[in-house]
Amino acid sequence: MSTLDTAAAIAMIHETSLRIAAAEDELSRLDAVAGDGDHGVNMSAAFRDADARIEAATPSMPAQVFLLTGRSFSEVVGGSAGALFGAFFATLAATLREDHAPGAAAFAAALDAATVRVAAVGRTTLGDKTMLDALRPAADAASACAASDTDIATLLAAMGEAARHGAEATAAMTAKAGRARYAMTGAVGTPDPGAMTVATMFGAWAEAIAIGGRS
Numbered sequence: 102m103s104t105l106d107t108a109a110a111i112a113m114i115h116e117t118s119l120r121i122a123a124a125e126d127e128l129s130r131l132d133a134v135a136g137d138g139d140h141g142v143n144m145s146a147a148f149r150d151a152d153a154r155i156e157a158a159t160p161s162m163p164a165q166v167f168l169l170t171g172r173s174f175s176e177v178v179g180g181s182a183g184a185l186f187g188a189f190f191a192t193l194a195a196t197l198r199e200d201h202a203p204g205a206a207a208f209a210a211a212l213d214a215a216t217v218r219v220a221a222v223g224r225t226t227l228g229d230k231t232m233l234d235a236l237r238p239a240a241d242a243a244s245a246c247a248a249s250d251t252d253i254a255t256l257l258a259a260m261g262e263a264a265r266h267g268a269e270a271t272a273a274m275t276a277k278a279g280r281a282r283y284a285m286t287g288a289v290g291t292p293d294p295g296a297m298t299v300a301t302m303f304g305a306w307a308e309a310i311a312i313g314g315r316s
Contacts, residue, residue, distance in 0.1 A: 102253045102310055104202035109253070109310055110163035111155055114170055116309035117302045118148040124301050131294040135276065140294040143178045147186065150177045162201045168194035182295065185223050185232060192218040205256045209240070209247035212260070216240040223278060230274040232295030238267035239303055254310045261300070261307040268296035 102109065121128070121144050128141030151173035160166050171190030174183045196211035197203050203211070216236045225231045242263035246256040271293040 104204050105163055105208055105253050106202045107160060107162055107166065110166040111160070112309040112312070113306040114148065114155060114166060115152055116312075117305040118145075118152040120301050120305040121145050121148050121298065124297075128294050128298060128301075131291055131297060134291045136294070140182065140298070143180075143182060144186075144298050147174045147178045147183070162197075162199065163203060164194040164197040164200065167191075167197070181223070185219050185295070186298075188218050188222045189215045189236075205243075205247040205251055205253055208253065209243040209256065212243050213240045225278045228274060229278040230271045230276040230293045230296075231278050232293065232299050234271050234274070234293065235264040235267040235296035235299035235303075238263040239299070254307075257303070257307040257310050261304040264296075264300040264303040268292055268300035271296045 121141075125141035125145040128144060129138050130141075132138050132140035148170075151170040154169045154173060155166055158165070158169060160169065167190045171187045171194060174190065175187035177183070178186070192215040193211050196214045197207065200207055216233070216239075219236060220226065220233055223231060223233065225233050227234060227237055239260040242259040243256050246259050269292060272290060274293075275289055276293070
C-alpha cells in the first residue's frame with residue numbers, strides 16, 4: 102500500500118480498539134505500580150468510543166478519522182492521558198488536513214509533528230519514562246522509511262517495532278514525569294503504561310494495514 106486511504110485509517114483505529122481492549126488489564130496493572138491503576142480502562146474506553154464515532158460519522162478522509170479519535174480522548178478520558186493522546190491525534194489530523202490519501206512522507210511528517218506536540222504538552226523529553234519514549238523512536242523510524250521512499254505498510258511496521266523497543270526500554274528508567282515520579286522506586290522495573298499503549302497502538306496499525314494488503 103503506497104498511500105493511506107480513509108478505509109485504512111478506519112481499520113487502524115478499529116484494530117487498535119480490539120488490541121487495547123485485550124491489553125486493558127495488563128495496562129492497568131502497569132499503571133497501578135505508581136498510579137491510579139485505571140490506564141487500561143481509560144484507553145480501552147477512548148478507543149471504543151472512537152470506533153463508534155467513526156462508524157456513525159462515516160469520515161471521507163484520514164484526517165477526519167484521527168480528529169474523531171482525538172475528540173474521544175479529550176471528552177471520554179480527560180486528565181493528562183486524555184490531553185496527551187488527544188493532542189497527538191488532533192495534531193495528526195491538523196497536519197494531514199485535506200489529504201485524502203497521504204503517502205509515506207506526508208504521514209511521517211504528521212507523526213513527527215504530533216510527537217513534538219505531545220512533548221510540548223507533557224513537558225517531557227526522551228528518558229523521562231513516558232509515552233514519548235515509544236513515540237519518538239517510532240517517529241524517527243517513520244522519517245527514515247519515508248526518506249528511503251518506502252510504502253505505508255513498511256513504514257507502519259517499522260514504527261511498531263521501534264515503539265515496542267522504546268516502550269520495553271522504559272522498564273529500566275526512573276520516572277521523571279507524571280505521578281510515577283513520586284513513587285519511591287520511580288517505577289523502575291515496570292514499563293511505562295503510556296509507552297506500552299503507544300506500542301500496542303502502532304502494532305495494531307501495522308497489522309491492520311498488513312491484513313488489508315492480504316485481502
